[in-house]
Amino acid sequence: MDKLVLIDGNSIAFRAFYALPLLTNGKGVHTNAVYGFTMMLMKVLEEEKPTHMLVAFDAGRITFRHSDYQEYKGTRAQTPAELSEQLPLIREVLDAFGIRHFEAEGYEADDIIGTLAKSAEEKGMNALIVTGDKDLLQLVTDRVTLLLTRKGVTEGERYDREAVWKKYQLTPAQIVDLKGLMGDASDNIPGIPGVGEKTALKLLHRFGSVEEVLDKVDELTGKLRERVKEHGRQARMSKDLATIYCDVPLGFSVEDTRYEGYDRGRVASIFEQLEFKSLLERIGGEESGTGTPRKLREVEVHIVEPEDRDRWNDFLESSFLSLWLETDGENYHRAEIIGLALSDGETHLYVPWRTAREWEALRRFLADEGREKTAFDGKRLRVVLERQGFDVNGLTFDALLASYLLDPSESGHSLSDMVKRKMDGSLPSDEEVYGKGAKRRLPGEKELAEHLARKAEALKRLDPLLREEVRETGMESLLFETELPLSQVLARMELHGVRVDRDRLLDLGEELKEQAEALTRQIYELAGAEFNINSPKQLAEILYDKLGLPVLKKTKTGYSTSADVLEKLASQHEIVEKILHYRQIMKLISTYVEGLLKEIDPKSGKIHTRFNQTITATGRLSSTEPNLQNIPIRLEEGRRIRQVFVPSEAGWQILSADYSQIELRVLAHLSGDESLKRAFSEDMDIHTKTAMDVFGVPEDEVTSLMRRQAKAVNFGIIYGISDYGLSQNLNIPRKVAAQFIDRYFRSYPGVKEYMDRVVEQARKDGYVTTMLNRRRYLPEIRSRNYNRRSFAERTAMNTPIQGSAADIIKTAMVRLHREMEKRRVQSRMLLQVHDELIFEVPEEELEEMKSLVRSVMEQAVPLSVPLKVDIHTGQTWYEAK
DNA sequence: GGCATCACG
DNA sequence: ACGTACGTGATGCCG
Numbered sequence A: 001m002d003k004l005v006l007i008d009g010n011s012i013a014f015r016a017f018y019a020l021p022l023l024t025n026g027k028g029v030h031t032n033a034v035y036g037f038t039m040m041l042m043k044v045l046e047e048e049k050p051t052h053m054l055v056a057f058d059a060g061r062i063t064f065r066h067s068d069y070q071e072y073k074g075t076r077a078q079t080p081a082e083l084s085e086q087l088p089l090i091r092e093v094l095d096a097f098g099i100r101h102f103e104a105e106g107y108e109a110d111d112i113i114g115t116l117a118k119s120a121e122e123k124g125m126n127a128l129i130v131t132g133d134k135d136l137l138q139l140v141t142d143r144v145t146l147l148l149t150r151k152g153v154t155e156g157e158r159y160d161r162e163a164v165w166k167k168y169q170l171t172p173a174q175i176v177d178l179k180g181l182m183g184d185a186s187d188n189i190p191g192i193p194g195v196g197e198k199t200a201l202k203l204l205h206r207f208g209s210v211e212e213v214l215d216k217v218d219e220l221t222g223k224l225r226e227r228v229k230e231h232g233r234q235a236r237m238s239k240d241l242a243t244i245y246c247d248v249p250l251g252f253s254v255e256d257t258r259y260e261g262y263d264r265g266r267v268a269s270i271f272e273q274l275e276f277k278s279l280l281e282r283i284g285g286e287e288s289g290t291g292t293p294r295k296l297r298e299v300e301v302h303i304v305e306p307e308d309r310d311r312w313n314d315f316l317e318s319s320f321l322s323l324w325l326e327t328d329g330e331n332y333h334r335a336e337i338i339g340l341a342l343s344d345g346e347t348h349l350y351v352p353w354r355t356a357r358e359w360e361a362l363r364r365f366l367a368d369e370g371r372e373k374t375a376f377d378g379k380r381l382r383v384v385l386e387r388q389g390f391d392v393n394g395l396t397f398d399a400l401l402a403s404y405l406l407d408p409s410e411s412g413h414s415l416s417d418m419v420k421r422k423m424d425g426s427l428p429s430d431e432e433v434y435g436k437g438a439k440r441r442l443p444g445e446k447e448l449a450e451h452l453a454r455k456a457e458a459l460k461r462l463d464p465l466l467r468e469e470v471r472e473t474g475m476e477s478l479l480f481e482t483e484l485p486l487s488q489v490l491a492r493m494e495l496h497g498v499r500v501d502r503d504r505l506l507d508l509g510e511e512l513k514e515q516a517e518a519l520t521r522q523i524y525e526l527a528g529a530e531f532n533i534n535s536p537k538q539l540a541e542i543l544y545d546k547l548g549l550p551v552l553k554k555t556k557t558g559y560s561t562s563a564d565v566l567e568k569l570a571s572q573h574e575i576v577e578k579i580l581h582y583r584q585i586m587k588l589i590s591t592y593v594e595g596l597l598k599e600i601d602p603k604s605g606k607i608h609t610r611f612n613q614t615i616t617a618t619g620r621l622s623s624t625e626p627n628l629q630n631i632p633i634r635l636e637e638g639r640r641i642r643q644v645f646v647p648s649e650a651g652w653q654i655l656s657a658d659y660s661q662i663e664l665r666v667l668a669h670l671s672g673d674e675s676l677k678r679a680f681s682e683d684m685d686i687h688t689k690t691a692m693d694v695f696g697v698p699e700d701e702v703t704s705l706m707r708r709q710a711k712a713v714n715f716g717i718i719y720g721i722s723d724y725g726l727s728q729n730l731n732i733p734r735k736v737a738a739q740f741i742d743r744y745f746r747s748y749p750g751v752k753e754y755m756d757r758v759v760e761q762a763r764k765d766g767y768v769t770t771m772l773n774r775r776r777y778l779p780e781i782r783s784r785n786y787n788r789r790s791f792a793e794r795t796a797m798n799t800p801i802q803g804s805a806a807d808i809i810k811t812a813m814v815r816l817h818r819e820m821e822k823r824r825v826q827s828r829m830l831l832q833v834h835d836e837l838i839f840e841v842p843e844e845e846l847e848e849m850k851s852l853v854r855s856v857m858e859q860a861v862p863l864s865v866p867l868k869v870d871i872h873t874g875q876t877w878y879e880a881k
Numbered sequence B: 001g002g003c004a005t006c007a008c009g
Numbered sequence C: 001a002c003g004t005a006c007g008t009g010a011t012g013c014c015g
Helices: A009-019 A032-048 A067-074 A087-097 A109-122 A134-139 A161-168 A172-182 A197-207 A210-215 A222-230 A232-242 A264-274 A277-283 A306-318 A360-367 A378-387 A399-406 A415-423 A430-434 A445-472 A476-496 A502-527 A536-546 A563-572 A574-599 A636-644 A662-671 A674-681 A686-695 A704-719 A723-730 A734-747 A749-765 A786-822 A843-858
Strands: A003-008 A052-056 A100-102 A126-131 A144-150 A155-159 A301-303 A321-327 A337-343 A348-352 A373-375 A395-398 A498-500 A610-612 A622-624 A653-659 A767-769 A775-777 A828-832 A836-841 A869-874
Touching (some): A003 A009, A003 A109, A009 A032, A009 A109, A009 A126, A032 A087, A032 A126, A032 A277, A052 A109, A087 A264, A109 A126, A109 A134, A109 A144, A126 A134, A161 A172, A172 A197, A172 A232, A210 A232, A222 A232, A264 A277, A306 A360, A321 A378, A321 A445, A373 A445, A378 A395, A395 A445, A399 A415, A430 A445, A445 A476, A476 A828, A502 A574, A502 A636, A536 A574, A563 A574, A574 A636, A653 A786, A653 A843, A662 A674, A662 A704, A662 A749, A662 A786, A674 A686, A674 A749, A686 A704, A686 A734, A704 A723, A704 A786, A723 A734, A749 A767, A749 A786, A767 A786, A775 A786, A786 A836, A786 A843, A836 A843, A843 A869
Parallel strands (some): A003 A126, A301 A348, A373 A395
Antiparallel strands (some): A144 A155, A337 A348, A653 A836, A767 A775
16 A cells, blocks of 8 residues: 655754754754754654655745845744755755755645645555654545654644544544634634633534534624624635645646655765764665666757758758757847757757858747747847847747746756656756856866757657646737747847947046045034944944934844935934935946946947746746846936936937826726726826825815825825835824725726726635736735735736736737838837837937827727827937936 | 845836 | 835946
8 A cells, every 4th residue: 555655844844943942063053953853754654664654844935025124033933044044955855865855836735745645545545744843734534544653753733534533533634624713823823712622612612614604603602793793704704814725736646746765875964964873773784775866868969060050951841940049148139149959859969159150051040030939048049149140030939038927936947947847857057067157167168069959859849838828828819929039039039239428427427436535524524423324233333322313223133324314314313314425326327327337238339128028927027137227217316327227319309209107097997997997098197086085175175295295196096005104105104094095096986996806816825817818827815814915815806907018018019110110211110118118219200100109009909098208309318308 | 145225127 | 014116227336
């Protein structure tokens, strides 16, 4: 009989950590949790003799801002660093034992365990769950038992159905009802206030479930009846929260967790590292099977030398080929080409650049629209090859874009990641082949050729898999009609670049440096000491210790000196505003003057940014090296940086076209709220209109403060409103913020309904979508952790809005580019800044372009409210305002 | 390499 | 009962 052992990794590590003294090995590494965990592991292996085994961990969301830290400070103690640093070591031990371990973004370890226990049972296996967490009792069945650790980790109590009954007189399925009623402070589950374990058990013994208790609430008496009535919804929600989710998409099956015994050598080696002497003795001299080395798919690669390239001319005509381009640096505007790899799935070619550069058949192949190629990062491919004078056409598929659309939140879309995710295979990462940091170098040509051939081959095999997934998820049109053509538009924009007036930038820099010096002198004077103003730590010392200003906010590492704090302190000491000003000037110097100077191509005097099309979770673009999407505008001093962005031809103009209130218009469309739609149909000033509704005054009584506050409310709505967030932003009490929000929703009930609907939908489907069916998964919307769940809920509200706005401008870009080619204008699209497009335009095309840009942008997609575009022109980006 | 800060939409 | 606005990228400091 097969037996699956499932270990709750975090729970056991946690128990082990607190059960054992804080051991340290000779190198100063804490090892107590690793030691305890390993003890437990070996005991389980010996006593249970599992045929299958898996250790589940909670996935830490790295991008989850600082909320993790702050929240853990609240209800439970933060995971001590001495423990979290041991978790990777535990994983290493598991690897040495050949035991599979797993974590899934947005799911907790118990969800993974529940999923596997359920599927083991369906396959007729027995399962044993090892944990320190009573919640998992709900998973017990005839075939699933629970080993609950007590005192330490090597002793435990075994729970089957009988044992659960004996302890609570409940079935395992009722454990969630128990939680629903009594709650759980450590998991932020509220339950019914005033109902503890005793009352909850009493209620369940009488009624059986939360639902029954609520149905028959009238049979209760006194205070209890009131409490149950009042908090009924909350109890239902609490039960939901306590319910372990048993359908986690794992990407593997129970069979894949087979445990084959461990390699003594590997285990001994890690025990030696950790200095586990007694455990080393315990594994003794007995030999066990060796681990299997990772097998790579065999590929045979032909290296095409210049003299024999004509032999391969026919191959280029053969069939649908994948195309891989290898370059030497991250920034492809400066990178050198190493070579190309091509594959038809059977035959793989490596074409070193020395061969490729003068191969006419290859040149024709690349340029021919009719010769379809499947590629990875077609934008990069096109930029790099066009820089070398090659035309590139016929890129009809892009695995990078497909992978991004399939899951835009995924952090890695490297080919190696995709092979792992989509084909259960493995491809050596570039880091493994090239090394990293200072050690980075090219391997010998044979090894290089094999590596690249593997990539081309993998790309060829990925093509149909990704196409199918894109089709299944309804994103074919988004991929083929928007993202793929957009990538080629972006390639053109990047290649063309933006002209920068270097002398003007240098002058601005000089001016700013003088200001910075003057401010530095004044700050030293006022502080009575010289210090590094750029160091938040030293600055905090001066402000809070030396000058005795009150501490209004702390950061993880010390006292906060952020602008919002300093603004509140400005009235108390004149040094504060000098510091704020200094910061502003320094930002301009370092990021915008010096930063931009470094990016000017000395040959052309232009800046070539890269638009990243596969980074954001919402579908927006981002821009790097340099980021041209965050050039200052809000403050005049910074705005002057825009004076250096000029047309590349004498006498041309910069034309800027921006969508007016695109996100709120999208919201009006998506929600269908009549009042909001009317406001836009009548082309009202939306913040004034909101102020009228929220403050209940006629238009002529809206003060500038009211409008400012209403504007913040509108932002809040787009971001997924919370009273706390709004109160922080406006610096007003939370109660007042809550009032604003309440009045907003009463004025725009359709918006409220929409927000509720989209959150509900996300909860049901696990994802939200945009107007063009772009998808974003939000697994954490089902999290039992309040913070994670709330974050996911706000994201569910924001993503369709931000993402649909991104869809709209992307559509406009593709159509505009086409239209501009068709009309053979000289004008060029230069930049996109989320709701704005920047062009350079010859004088004689100015009127045509204004009208073309406006009409294409406004008609990009049909909405139930009009889209409005404002257009400005000028000699520089600064003047196009 | 993580953190704090700040530039943009 | 809980603590937060949504999405990015670049910089300087500091361990």
